[in-house]
Amino acid sequence: MNKDYVLGVYDKYAQDVFRFAYSYLKSYHDAQDVVHDLYLKLLKNDYKIAKGKEKSYILKMTANLCNDCLKSGARQKEKPFEILPEPESEETEQFENTEFLSVLNALPEEYRTVIHLHFYEDLTIKETAKILGLTQSCVSMRLTRAKSKLKELLKEDENETEI
Numbered sequence: 032m033n034k035d036y037v038l039g040v041y042d043k044y045a046q047d048v049f050r051f052a053y054s055y056l057k058s059y060h061d062a063q064d065v066v067h068d069l070y071l072k073l074l075k076n077d078y079k080i081a082k083g084k085e086k087s088y089i090l091k092m093t094a095n096l097c098n099d100c101l102k103s104g105a106r107q108k109e110k111p112f113e114i115l116p117e118p119e120s121e122e123t124e125q126f127e128n129t130e131f132l133s134v135l136n137a138l139p140e141e142y143r144t145v146i147h148l149h150f151y152e153d154l155t156i157k158e159t160a161k162i163l164g165l166t167q168s169c170v171s172m173r174l175t176r177a178k179s180k181l182k183e184l185l186k187e188d189e190n191e192t193e194i
Contacts, residue, residue, distance in 0.1 A: 037073045040085055045070075047086065047152055048093050054147040055097040057136055065096045090152065091162045094144075134184045142177035145170055 048069060052062035069092055072078075080088045135143060148159040149170075160170045 034074065037070060040073065040089065041070050044086060044089050048089060050151060051090055051093050051147055052097055054135070054143055054151070055094070055140065056100060061100055065093060065100060068096055069093055086152070087154070087158050087162060090148065090154075094162055134181065137184055138177060138180055142173055142180060145173045146177050146181075149174055 045066060049062050049066050052065040053059060056062055056065070069089070072092065078088075135146065138146070144163065145159055148154045148162060149156065154162070156167050156170050156174070159165075160167045163170065165173075
């Protein structure tokens with residue numbers, strides 16, 4: 032691909048890719064690796080991305096790289112994930128200022144992913160389904176279950192802080 036085009040895509044979507052990868056993997060360093068790998072792939076290969084579909088295409092590639100990362104043997108041998116990233120840079124500071132993130136991280140990955148794509152990346156159910164390779168009804172069901180579980184967890188968290 033054209034280097035200038037890839038740099039433009041990077042400037043426009045790098046934060047979205049990082050946030051999505053982080054919500055998927057729950058690891059700051061793995062999310063950084065996914066961002067790096069994604070843009071290297073774009074530079075090395077000649078992908079044909081339809082105009083106006085860049086975000087969906089990039090997030091689909093991100094989901095695939097995250098799945099590869101989860102399947103890798105090296106990751107399976109690592110210690111369990113951290114709920115919040117290590118505070119080491121300005122990028123991680125934005126994640127530390129919300130209690131909601133810790134509750135969101137308590138959700139199973141299948142719910143966390145659809146919540147992130149639908150609400151944080153502002154994608155439709157159809158686009159979310161396409162990125163994750165699911166049916167629209169499955170995404171809709173996961174969103175409903177995730178919202179219900181979030182309400183439950185937030186209520187529990189609220190009760191614990193009152194004590």
